[in-house]
Amino acid sequence: MMTNLAANRAADRITDIESGIQGAAAQEMLVIKDLKTHFFTQKGVVPAVDGVSIRIPEKQVMGIVGESGCGKSVTAMSILQLISRPGRIVGGSIMLDGEELVGKSVRAMRDIRGDKVSVIFQEPMTSLNPVYTVGRQVSEAITVHRHVGKQEARQQVIEMFKAVGIPEAERRFSSFPHQLSGGLRQRVMIAMAMVCQPKLMIADEPTTALDVTIEAQILHLMRRLEEKSNTSIMLITHNMGVVAEICDFVYVMYAGKVMEQAPVFELFDHTKHPYTKGLLNSIPKPTEEKQRLYNIKGMVPNLLRLPKGCRFSPRCEYAMPECRESEPELYDCGKNHKVRCFLYQKGQGGGADE
Amino acid sequence: MQNSDILTLNNQSLPPDLGLPPAEDIDAELLDNETMWDRIKIMLRKNKLAAASFVVIVLMCLAAAFAPFLTPYEPNKTSLKDRLAPPSREHILGCDELGRDHFTRMLYGTRVSVMIGLLPTSVAMIIGTVLGLMAGFYGGKIDFVIMRLADVVLAFPSLLLAMVVSYTLKGGIISIFLALAAVKWARTARVIRAQTLSMKEKEFVEAARSLGVKKSTIMFRHILPNCLPNLIVLLTLNIPESILDEASLSFLGIGAQPPSTSWGLMVFRCKPFLFEYPWLAIAPGVAILIFVLAFNFLGDGVRDALDPYLKD
Amino acid sequence: MNNPINHVNHEGRKVLAAAENVVKEFKLSGNIRRGDLVVHAITDVSLNIYEGETLAMVGESGCGKSTMGRLFLRLLEPTAGTVRFEGRNLADLGEEELRHLRKQMQIIFQDPYASLNPRMTVAQIIAEPLNTHQVYGSHKETEARVKELMKKVGIRPEFTNRYPHQFSGGQRQRIGIARALALNPKLIVCDEPVSALDVSIQAQILNLLHDLQKEMGLTYLFISHDLSVVRYISDRICVMFLGKLCEVGPTEEIFREPKHPYTRFLLEAVPKPNPHLRKEQKAFLTGEMPSPVKPPSGCRFHTRCPLATERCSQEVPVLRTMAERQVACHMVNP
Numbered sequence A: 001m002m003t004n005l006a007a008n009r010a011a012d013r014i015t016d017i018e019s020g021i022q023g024a025a026a027q028e029m030l031v032i033k034d035l036k037t038h039f040f041t042q043k044g045v046v047p048a049v050d051g052v053s054i055r056i057p058e059k060q061v062m063g064i065v066g067e068s069g070c071g072k073s074v075t076a077m078s079i080l081q082l083i084s085r086p087g088r089i090v091g092g093s094i095m096l097d098g099e100e101l102v103g104k105s106v107r108a109m110r111d112i113r114g115d116k117v118s119v120i121f122q123e124p125m126t127s128l129n130p131v132y133t134v135g136r137q138v139s140e141a142i143t144v145h146r147h148v149g150k151q152e153a154r155q156q157v158i159e160m161f162k163a164v165g166i167p168e169a170e171r172r173f174s175s176f177p178h179q180l181s182g183g184l185r186q187r188v189m190i191a192m193a194m195v196c197q198p199k200l201m202i203a204d205e206p207t208t209a210l211d212v213t214i215e216a217q218i219l220h221l222m223r224r225l226e227e228k229s230n231t232s233i234m235l236i237t238h239n240m241g242v243v244a245e246i247c248d249f250v251y252v253m254y255a256g257k258v259m260e261q262a263p264v265f266e267l268f269d270h271t272k273h274p275y276t277k278g279l280l281n282s283i284p285k286p287t288e289e290k291q292r293l294y295n296i297k298g299m300v301p302n303l304l305r306l307p308k309g310c311r312f313s314p315r316c317e318y319a320m321p322e323c324r325e326s327e328p329e330l331y332d333c334g335k336n337h338k339v340r341c342f343l344y345q346k347g348q349g350g351g352a353d354e
Numbered sequence B: 001m002q003n004s005d006i007l008t009l010n011n012q013s014l015p016p017d018l019g020l021p022p023a024e025d026i027d028a029e030l031l032d033n034e035t036m037w038d039r040i041k042i043m044l045r046k047n048k049l050a051a052a053s054f055v056v057i058v059l060m061c062l063a064a065a066f067a068p069f070l071t072p073y074e075p076n077k078t079s080l081k082d083r084l085a086p087p088s089r090e091h092i093l094g095c096d097e098l099g100r101d102h103f104t105r106m107l108y109g110t111r112v113s114v115m116i117g118l119l120p121t122s123v124a125m126i127i128g129t130v131l132g133l134m135a136g137f138y139g140g141k142i143d144f145v146i147m148r149l150a151d152v153v154l155a156f157p158s159l160l161l162a163m164v165v166s167y168t169l170k171g172g173i174i175s176i177f178l179a180l181a182a183v184k185w186a187r188t189a190r191v192i193r194a195q196t197l198s199m200k201e202k203e204f205v206e207a208a209r210s211l212g213v214k215k216s217t218i219m220f221r222h223i224l225p226n227c228l229p230n231l232i233v234l235l236t237l238n239i240p241e242s243i244l245d246e247a248s249l250s251f252l253g254i255g256a257q258p259p260s261t262s263w264g265l266m267v268f269r270c271k272p273f274l275f276e277y278p279w280l281a282i283a284p285g286v287a288i289l290i291f292v293l294a295f296n297f298l299g300d301g302v303r304d305a306l307d308p309y310l311k312d
Numbered sequence C: 001m002n003n004p005i006n007h008v009n010h011e012g013r014k015v016l017a018a019a020e021n022v023v024k025e026f027k028l029s030g031n032i033r034r035g036d037l038v039v040h041a042i043t044d045v046s047l048n049i050y051e052g053e054t055l056a057m058v059g060e061s062g063c064g065k066s067t068m069g070r071l072f073l074r075l076l077e078p079t080a081g082t083v084r085f086e087g088r089n090l091a092d093l094g095e096e097e098l099r100h101l102r103k104q105m106q107i108i109f110q111d112p113y114a115s116l117n118p119r120m121t122v123a124q125i126i127a128e129p130l131n132t133h134q135v136y137g138s139h140k141e142t143e144a145r146v147k148e149l150m151k152k153v154g155i156r157p158e159f160t161n162r163y164p165h166q167f168s169g170g171q172r173q174r175i176g177i178a179r180a181l182a183l184n185p186k187l188i189v190c191d192e193p194v195s196a197l198d199v200s201i202q203a204q205i206l207n208l209l210h211d212l213q214k215e216m217g218l219t220y221l222f223i224s225h226d227l228s229v230v231r232y233i234s235d236r237i238c239v240m241f242l243g244k245l246c247e248v249g250p251t252e253e254i255f256r257e258p259k260h261p262y263t264r265f266l267l268e269a270v271p272k273p274n275p276h277l278r279k280e281q282k283a284f285l286t287g288e289m290p291s292p293v294k295p296p297s298g299c300r301f302h303t304r305c306p307l308a309t310e311r312c313s314q315e316v317p318v319l320r321t322m323a324e325r326q327v328a329c330h331m332v333n334p
């Protein structure tokens, strides 16, 4: 039924993406190359993001998934140039719509943030100022970047509120954040993020704090917005269900590095990296008998003491001697699918799954 | 087309023990093993001002403790020929109007000032802590009575209240002790009550209740230790305040009574000679200043070091 | 006994804990003009927990799951109604008797950071229940038991003298479980025990809970909002909405054929980890969650229910029983 429709749509997307990558680079909204963001703490250097390359074509929902502490949020903050001491971007480049963001002045970044790139966080309450009405806060997002009058801004905000499905938009304009439910607050945040029609919206765990029924609404809303506007979305989450629900392309991160990247159907149908397999297998599945759940042994390593070789090797079931010696690169497996694992090294014959 | 390889992985033998994670993982976790005291130590290493303040405070306390060994003079021995003698090799800070060695008297004055700083503050804080814990933990009428009492005390200018207490008790060191203790418990009680209220909601307290732990045990074993950072900060605020209050009371003539002395009293007594013999009043004044500043700097450092603890 | 709920039900399963028409209201001090506000956290809930089962309680946040769990443990007193444990009315027990009974029922919390006292060592935390009830005469025996418990939940026994902040979230959750197990309880209320954990760690903890249940014959009241977790771990499910029960029944049946309209929305909303199951158009639950201070009349779900009729806004639907299943809705039969 509906499934086919969705599959077709996504399949179209994939070909779009592929041609985009082969063709003009101008179609890429965001190109991150070899980004390194480190924290220089008393106990040593924490390589929170350690050579990450990400591309987001126009009009795409791109997912970043991984356990907590893998550097997802730090990647997002690096794009926004909001890394504060003791952290620093120590290498790489971030091109947003052809414009280099690394090294931009504080003032220039302020103009870009909220205009060309915007962000929504997990907990909307902490991102909204409790003493101003939500309408005023969203209007401000417009007036800061656009030369519009107060009245016009108000009109635009109310329109935006309607677009994100806030009921009684006029009345809600003058509500204070605490007068709204969690779901409505997140809609206000999305309205604020979308109101300047940014090229990229970063959503850092936007539904983690919400109930499933509201999560479903918000995810649906985000996908609709992305279809209607020219905004690309970078969705950060730890929930594979959320990824499967709305992403077009997925990056799986582990301990500061991308471990696997693939279009969403490819990733779920032909999961390759042992870490991604572990994540998917840990989710309790309805078909299973009440046996014990699969789980990845151990936990995310402390970034100050990364294991030698492949950083997943202490937890990996497939670990080979060479895994403990040297770090694997991202090996291309075709179909736009790349995996950082020796099992998929060229000449290795495809590894465990084929 | 479904997740075939995922399912195959699932049929493989599951890892035999989910239990003990490899030792290295846990050791890595242990990198974050700072206790409250470690944090203070690290702060002292980095914050030079706080470290210097700490040294000054320790030195002053040592000076007070070992006063008799640091000076050849008696504090109360008068000597007519040395009246108002200027600083010299024998008397490094000169002598006062009765010919007593000023440096010696300052050393002994340190004893009174430090004691005033520590003792009534500690007593007040113990009282305040117990009352604050009870008010926060039991709530209701107990809370109401204790907090209204605290409001009354806090609404009064504390110095005035101390003056009234100290005056009715006819002055002297003991009366200052009592006066200061009587006014200083209230702030501690308020802070501890607030902390208790937030701790009471914590799940570990609920866990203790579900285990059937007695109320008094919950109060003193679960809540009180979590008030420790607040208490340390309060201590570094209260001590210099008490010293200043004592100085003010003595300055007004209702503090330490001659012939015993304190820094405040010395400033008061030497005030008439301020223009001819300025060092007499300035030296104890500077001592008060240094001591109070040292506590403030140390207090700021400690507060910053414990900030994450205070927040949660 | 003329209770509506018997100590042993018709199939001979033993009822370990039971709530009978329980009501819990919280008074909020409102403003002077409008007077005090009352939060109707739990309204007229009757529920049995059978020995040896895992009963899952699901519903959106604020619907009263934690409150219900605490009522079963008498960490809260009901405003009305009776809570029984092994047939005894908890309200009839004196303070000492209740303290004694607490050995039988324990709780595991959601937040592995707030649930352990940061100023106590692991050994002190796990030994606390043992010392409180003076289970062992000597320090040595207590220590041995603490180490045994640590091994059981998968914490290295060498770490007795470490503090909670030296462990990761999953390990802290294990420490909380060890504390709950110390007195060999019969009932454990698990209040969202894996909600704060990553999936791989969540799987480790779920396996542990599963193994412990088999080994020790535990009964769980498993509170969660994650339906995939619930489906895996529970034998029966009860669905709550705004302080009332919507539907109760065996897990597989509820997943196969949810009857209450709210349960259907809840199941539909869960994001499935399979992109092939994507739907362009999901049936979304519309409208806002009503306030528990002023719950809607009649069926509390009627403001958002697509099946709602006139009757729904006037008449409170009763929880009707049919075999293993119970549903509270005018429009569907159990």
Ligand SMILES: Nc1ncnc2c1ncn2[C@@H]1O[C@H](COP(=O)(O)OP(=O)(O)O)[C@@H](O)[C@H]1O
Pocket (backbone or CB within 6 Å): A039, A041, A046, A048, A066, A067, A068, A069, A070, A071, A072, A073, A074, A075, A085, A086, A087, A303
């Ligand atoms: N201010 C900071 N100081 C030191 N380390 C930090 C800081 N912020 C983040 N990190 C480290 O960066 C890593 C990645 O964090 P983050 O991006 O927040 O993870 P997540 O994937 O959960 O969003 C973590 O391991 C954390 O230890």
Ligand SMILES: Nc1ncnc2c1ncn2[C@@H]1O[C@H](COP(=O)(O)OP(=O)(O)O)[C@@H](O)[C@H]1O
Pocket (backbone or CB within 6 Å): C026, C027, C028, C039, C040, C041, C059, C060, C061, C062, C063, C064, C065, C066, C067, C068, C292
């Ligand atoms: N101590 C309390 N005082 C006032 N209201 C409370 C208290 N505890 C819970 N509530 C209210 O009761 C309702 C149910 O809360 P809770 O049981 O925590 O829900 P859940 O666990 O399902 O999220 C909520 O509306 C909550 O605000």
Ligand code: SF4
Pocket (backbone or CB within 6 Å): A274, A275, A310, A311, A312, A313, A314, A316, A317, A318, A319, A320, A323, A328, A340, A341, A342, A343
């Ligand atoms: S490189 Fe080796 S250790 Fe790393 S994921 Fe692949 S098989 Fe496992």
Ligand code: SF4
Pocket (backbone or CB within 6 Å): C260, C261, C262, C299, C300, C301, C302, C303, C305, C306, C307, C308, C309, C312, C317, C328, C329, C330, C331, C332
């Ligand atoms: S009783 Fe009416 S309003 Fe309530 S769930 Fe059933 S149909 Fe919907």
Ligand SMILES: [Mg+2]
Pocket (backbone or CB within 6 Å): A072, A073, A204
């Ligand atoms: Mg994050």
Ligand SMILES: [Mg+2]
Pocket (backbone or CB within 6 Å): C065, C066, C067
């Ligand atoms: Mg809850």
